[in-house]
Amino acid sequence: MTELHRTPFFSCHRQAGARLVAFGGWEMPLEYPPGIVAEHLATRKGAGLFDVSHMGRFVIGGDDALRFLQHVLTNNAAALSVGEAQYTMIPTPGGGAVDDAYLYRFEQDSYLLVVNAANRTRDWHHFQTHLEPFRDVSLHDATFDRAMLSLQGPSSKTLLTGLLEEGDVPEPMRNALSEVTLKGVPVQLARTGYTGEPLCFELFCDTAHAETLWTMLLEAGAEPVGLGARDTLRLEAGLPLYGHELGPDPDGGEIPVFACPLARFAVSLSPLKGDFVGREALTRQQQAFSRIVAGDTSLQGDLPRMAQPLALTGKGIARQGCRVFRRGAPVGYVSSGTMVPYWVMDGEGIRTRFTGEKGRRAICIAMVDSDLREGAALEVEIRGKRIDAVLVPCHMRSDAPPYARPIAPDTLKGDDAQDDVGEAPRKIRALMAEAADNTDWRQGACINLIPSEQSVSPMVKLLSVMDPAGRYAEHKKVAALKDAEVFYYQGTDFIARVEAQLEGEMRAFMGCSQAETRVISGQMANTAVFSAMVDHLNRADRKAEPRRMRRVMNHHIIKGGHLSAQPMGALRDFIARDPRTEKPAVVHFPVLADNPYKVDVDACRWLLETEKPELIIFGKSMVLHKEPVREIRAMVDELGLDAVLMYDMAHVLGLVGPWFQEPFAEGADLVTGSTHKTFFGPQRGVITADMAEDDPRFSLWEAITRRTFPGSVSNHHLGTLLGLCAAAMEMNAFKQTYQKKVLENARSFARALADCGLEVAGDPAAGYTETHQVIIKVGYAKGPEAARHLEENNILVNYQAAPEEEGFTASGALRTGVQEMTRFGMEKEDFSALAELMADVLINGKNVRDEVAAFRGRFRQMRYCFRHEEFDGLLERLHQLI
Known part of the structure; x- marks a missing residue:
């Protein structure tokens, strides 16, 4: 028998009492004394540590390295930048798999390919047979030079962070890489793994540091896990294993690569790859897969x-x-x-x-x-x-x-239960009672700090449910009638006057020449703009297939960017795919290393020059700072870029002015926003621009109006349109004092929270915030629980993932806003008192529900709106007409 190899951790396994078995030519731990079941569960609840040094590790370098990898692997290696990894296959000419593998790019000039232990020798010989056409390729088997560990589970990031001396944990995205030092040990770190855990890391280090690293991770709280639990974990995650879901089938043939669901991510047919091993067979499989997914089995013979x-x-x-x-x-x-x-x-x-x-x-x-x-x-x-x-x-x-x-x-089955029609009156009464209770609680007992919400004034509320709420008023300009607005319904003279008045109020508020008020949400406003951009870009050719935007610059959602400005949101259907990465053609604003809530303006120049975005989207949902509109405008003009600058002011629309930002004066082309956050209105959206009819880009504005109607809306919710008209009048009347007070209160609130011992995000030297928002950090993945505890005490916030966190369910931050309670009269000293109550809940675990309700009782009269007595009985008349 061939002597079994041993990894650098072999003595660690023996010392831990592992049951050792032969696997893929190596002597490896099958399980430790707690057993496979315990190890599986420990990984799912804590952090499991796996010795995966038996996996093959090949380093590929040289000028022809990329061309070689493109030829012998299924994925698009050209898509990898330094700091990225990808799952891939080693294909056969017939479209089967020699092996599956992971390709890492830690360095500019070389790649690391990790293959299965049992296939290492075969993979090596397979690569040798394909080397001849590639003259400058260095292929080195580093399996015995580097140790490899896998740290998987919900506690793994916290564990690693506690050991960090230099560098950072990779960005919270699958396949991200970084290089760090853990207690003196240099480690290459990857967000990859074979367990299905959302928090997963694989670590590479020199074999000389292997035992030190293993001991360090165990002492930090990781549990050792053997091959047995590794298999049950990967099976539960639905991940393939060579010799089972990949490789030879029971009849001696080969399993098609696309029989594995991960082939969608592991196979690229990009033109950048050129001809590669198995391309023809994989193309047929991909076509069959696409048909089968659509319910067409006509190509089932290929899959x-x-x-x-x-x-x-x-x-x-x-x-x-x-x-x-x-x-x-x-x-x-x-x-x-x-x-x-x-x-x-x-x-x-x-x-x-x-x-x-x-x-x-x-x-x-x-x-x-x-x-x-x-x-x-x-x-x-x-x-x-x-x-x-x-x-x-x-x-x-x-x-x-x-x-x-x-x-x-x-848990996957639906509920087919049917309601009893006779129950309707009882259910309606219950609904009405609950609605009354909820309104009384929210408006009378709660401190509302959710930064994306606003209470409207009694006047706006009443106007929003008047007769227009059930009507239609579709209209558009007709060129043959000298651009007169033509309404398609009768009885619309009143709403026509309201809409014209609203547009005038919004133009005055924004300091611009154009306003589109028919969109009924900020998301719809953005969708209309993105659609209009595509329409505008294709204005010279109406017969060809429209091209999408080639490049967009925005804030990454992990860094607080708006969902609607992401390829997963409203941008999805309007952005092209980058031919290199095969991902949506988006580039993100860089952020400061010491303040991830603020744009690194200096780093933007190179990105603008190299990426040449056609649309630049400012605006965030987690926003502490002003956007660098003026600076980016100057860069765009200096570089001669044909880029549209759009500012999605959803959260800060009500702060437009000299106290905060004046976007059009600073160089924005378009501003979109929601009208119900810092703005005083009901839930709607708005699009504005400062473009005269002789402006070369006025055709873009015309496209925006077309993509609003008939492109986005037919019924544009005339009730809330009427309410928004009144709200815009309130904004123009009270914005100077309201805006100044909001910004003062936010900074005061942030300082008070910090003084109470809470961790406040942002720059202390700048008062933590330049907007209405204050962000409190409560600990990784503790945001939902903290928000729930505050809600139980009548304080409403919303939990958000901080820039270093994986998603909202792992959030460790609370996002708060002072705009609504400022409108109900809270001053700086009141926010200081509120900070103490919040600290009692979050730090001391106290129940302050009654104190909060009493505190809110002092702030039930809305300010920054017109007083009841100013209307001479008109509010009573509106009440009677409901």
Whole structure:
């Protein structure tokens, strides 16, 4: 027998009492004394530490390295910048997999490819056979030079952060990389892993530091995990394993790469790759996959079976090779299967928590006919018996960090219960009573600090439910009638006057020449602008397929950017794909290293010059600072870029003016916004511009009006339009004193919170904030719980992910705003008193619900609006007409 290799951690495993087995030519730990079940559960709840140094590690360098990788791997290696990784396959000419692998780019001039342990030698020889056409490629097997560990689980980031001496944990995105020093040990760090955990890291270091690193991580709280639990974790996550879901099939053929669902991410057919091994076969598979997903099985011959998660609903444990049937007919086989443990969870939504109770369930991955769909009832033959099973979309989900959560088949079923019509009156009475109670609570007992909300004045509220609320008033300019606005409905003279008056008020407020007020949300405002940009860019050719925006510059959502300005939001259908990265063609504003809430203006010049964005989007939802509109305008003009500068002022629209920012005076082309945050209005949107009719870009404004109507709205909610008209009048009447007070209160509130011992984000030297928002950091993933505790004490905030966090479920920050309570009369000293109450809740764990209710009782009269007595009985008349 060939002598087994041992990793640099072998003595650590023996010392820990591991049960050692032969695996892929290595002597490896199968499990430690706690056992596979305990190790699986420890990873899902804490941090599991895996020795993965048996994996093959090849370093590829030289001038032809990229061309070589493009030829022998399925993914687009050209898409990788330094600091990025990607999952990939090593294909065969027939479209099967020699292996699956991970490609890392820690350095500019070389790549690191990690392959499966059992395939290392075969992969190496495979690469050697393809080297000849690539003259300048260095291929080095670094398997024995570098150690590799995997740290997986919800506690892993906190654990690593506590050990950091130099560098930073990679950005909170899958496949991000960084280089750090952990207690004196240089480590290359990657957000990758094989467990499905949303918080996952793999660590590379010199073998000389291996045992030191292992001991350091265990002492910090990680639990050692062996190969047994590694397999149950990857199976629960639905991840493929070579020899099971990839490689040879039971009949001696090869499993098509696209039979593995991850092929969507691992295979690129980009022109940048040119011809590569297996391209023709993979193209056929991809076409078949696309058809099958759409319900068309005409190309099923190119992809007869696909790997899908299968959950057993009957008693039994499916193992690899078990046959799968549907209505008695064979449809495939189990490729991986076992019984896995899980933590029982309790609660709903964001309040879901581990109960401490453990469960076990039989799951598997099955290679079944590709025309089968989720929910299909199947049978698995186990020891001669047919056991019921069902195809499921997944066994667990990882999209609510920091925890991976088990998904059982019964939680995927809908509720088909029907309401009893006779119950309607009782339910309506209950609804009315609850609505009254909720309004009394929110307006009378709560301190409302959510920065994206505003209470409207009694006048605005009443006007919003007047007769126009049930009417239509579609209209557009008609060129043949000298651009007169033509209304398609009768009885609209009043609303025509209101709309014209509203536009005038908004132009006056913004200091601009154009206002579009028919959009009914800030998101719709942005969608209309993005659609208009595409229309404008294609104005010279109305017959060709319209091209999308080639490049957009915005704030990344992790850095506080608006959702609507992201490719996952309203931007999605209007942005091109970058041909290099095959991702949406978006570049993000860089931020300061010591203040991630503020743009690094100096670093913007190079990005502008190299990326040449056609649209630059300012504006954030987590906003502490002014946007550098003037500075970016100057750069754009100096560089001669044809870029539109858009400022989404959703959160700060009500602060427009000399106390904050005057966007058009600073160089913005367009401003969009919501009218119900710092602005005084009901929930609507607005688009404004300062473009005269002789402006070369006036055709863009015309496109915006077209993409508003008929492009976005037909019924543009005339009731709230009427209310917004009154709110705009209030803004213009009171904005000077209101805006100044909001900004003063925000800075005072921030200082008071810090003085009470809470961690306030932002620059202390600048008073922490330049806007209405104050951000409190409460600890990684503790935001939802902190927000709930405050709500239980009648203080309403919203939890948000800070720039270093993975998503809203892992948020460690509370976003607060002073605008609404300022409008109800709170002054600087009142916000100081509120800060003490919040500290009592968040630091001291006190119940201050009654104190908060009494405190709010002092602030029930709205300010910065017209007084009741000024209307000479008109409010009473409106009440009577409801």
